[in-house]
Amino acid sequence: MTWFADLDLLKYHSGPFDAENWSAPLRAIGWLEAPHLFRRDGCPDSVLEKLKALVGQSPTAHPHYRFRGGMTCSWCVAAALETPGPVWSQENIFVPGAGVVYVAPSGIVHYVEAHAYRPPEEFIEAVLRCPDLESQEYCKPLCEANGNKEPPLESKETHERKWADTRAKFARIRGSRDGQ
């Protein structure tokens, strides 16, 4: 995985993973990678449980923003653990804050549980306030955090509709070509 210091602007990939596509700062949280040190005094259980819930909602809320392949934890590898932690798939959670949007990888749950990672307080507060990712209520604080502009994060429905439109367009082009 790529390392970002906590609260750095994220520039990882196209679309919603590029800070330039947001009106508000898109800040990285929990993009840990050995040997870059991080704060280690853990999180309250309520925060960990909420992080688990959000990460669990991500595959259904944003299945089209899932990266291929599994991740292993470089901190487990660095510690030469016999079983180097779980392999998790590459989902990410977008958490609206006050005039800022945070993006954390799903591995954040492992970092808190296994390595006592402590994210910045402003992120913890935002996580506790964050509505379920699959809910209608999620869009409002996300838009507000993004300066009341539409976030570059498409819902599953919008994404599927766009793909259906694209497929239909290509089918029409093919159809007219075959008809000639």
Ligand SMILES: [Zn+2]
């Ligand atoms: Zn680990």
